Amino acid sequence: MHSIRSIIAVGAAAALAVALPAPATAAPAPPAPQVWSDQAVMPFGITSDGQRVLVADGVTGTVGQLQPDGAITPIITGAAGTTSIATRGAWMAYTSSVEEGEETPPLESGLNIRNPRGDTIYVDLHEYEYANNPDGVNTYGFTDGCLADGGSNAGLLDAHAYTVVPYRGAWLVADAGANVVWRVSDSGDISVFSVLPPIPLTVDAQIQGMMGLPDCALGSTFNAEPVPTGIAVGPGGAVYVSTLPGFPGMATGAGQLWRVDSSGAATPIASGLAGPTAIAMAGPHALYVAQQFGGGIATVSTSGEQLDFIPLPNALAVWTASNGTLWASTSAVTDEAGNPTAPGMIVSISKGKVTVQGHVIR
Numbered sequence: 001m002h003s004i005r006s007i008i009a010v011g012a013a014a015a016l017a018v019a020l021p022a023p024a025t026a027a028p029a030p031p032a033p034q035v036w037s038d039q040a041v042m043p044f045g046i047t048s049d050g051q052r053v054l055v056a057d058g059v060t061g062t063v064g065q066l067q068p069d070g071a072i073t074p075i076i077t078g079a080a081g082t083t084s085i086a087t088r089g090a091w092m093a094y095t096s097s098v099e100e101g102e103e104t105p106p107l108e109s110g111l112n113i114r115n116p117r118g119d120t121i122y123v124d125l126h127e128y129e130y131a132n133n134p135d136g137v138n139t140y141g142f143t144d145g146c147l148a149d150g151g152s153n154a155g156l157l158d159a160h161a162y163t164v165v166p167y168r169g170a171w172l173v174a175d176a177g178a179n180v181v182w183r184v185s186d187s188g189d190i191s192v193f194s195v196l197p198p199i200p201l202t203v204d205a206q207i208q209g210m211m212g213l214p215d216c217a218l219g220s221t222f223n224a225e226p227v228p229t230g231i232a233v234g235p236g237g238a239v240y241v242s243t244l245p246g247f248p249g250m251a252t253g254a255g256q257l258w259r260v261d262s263s264g265a266a267t268p269i270a271s272g273l274a275g276p277t278a279i280a281m282a283g284p285h286a287l288y289v290a291q292q293f294g295g296g297i298a299t300v301s302t303s304g305e306q307l308d309f310i311p312l313p314n315a316l317a318v319w320t321a322s323n324g325t326l327w328a329s330t331s332a333v334t335d336e337a338g339n340p341t342a343p344g345m346i347v348s349i350s351k352g353k354v355t356v357q358g359h360v361i362r
Contacts, residue, residue, distance in 0.1 A: 145220025
């Protein structure tokens, strides 16, 4: 599995404008996003506790606090490749990954847990993945047709801790490289919460062209890696997970939403998503889904029905504040020469007035 950054680059170049079907009945248009900041580059993660809004920027390697004037004051630096930030009372956790290049798995990846005294421990998920490889039970690649012989493989050794959320006195981490959701205790004990299943894709002309496949491969099944990205915890401890998935699925609208029960079994509840990178609860029976390639944020019921859609190109992260405000981020965009064409942004979406806390809490 390549890095999330390379997936975004490849998918953005190849993706069609695909997303869930439009809502069956017209709904009032949601409020327009209010831009708070254009100071981020790749704000993969966003969260809030009270009026404090925290942003994890994977390019700058910082976790910062959004200011009323749009500045993002660093509170944690040196967090290489950070993609998420979560709090639980006075506890804080954030992911970090050291990458050698966009086309190779991270060299290091783990969860950083800071206790109320300010002490931080590093939980090495890369080491645990390489010692245990939980998704080795999956089979990826071609499962039938002319490329089935030698065209498949079990789960490869790869770790890329992508999203962390608090869960029942511990933490859940979606690992986009290991294709699992980890459960990590405050003391750093790791266990497997769920192994996400492969995503079967039927090879059509689009996939054939993207992968450079012979004609005999048309109609065959290719199992893509699921690539779990977002996690949300609903009422009663219900766990929801989004999957991107891996190449070529990220560019063919094969993203999905899953409900994961206490045994770790994952049940699909929605499909047709275009590169879902983050999810958040939108009330007790619905979720917000940030679609990197789908033009915005979909609101999807927990039974799989699309309820509405908020246009927000390059949507990257979403978070629902305790007062119902939806916070979201977008990724910076560059042209083929690497020149910036759009900044990474932090926005709020709310029917009422939104304020943020300027006093920095470290």
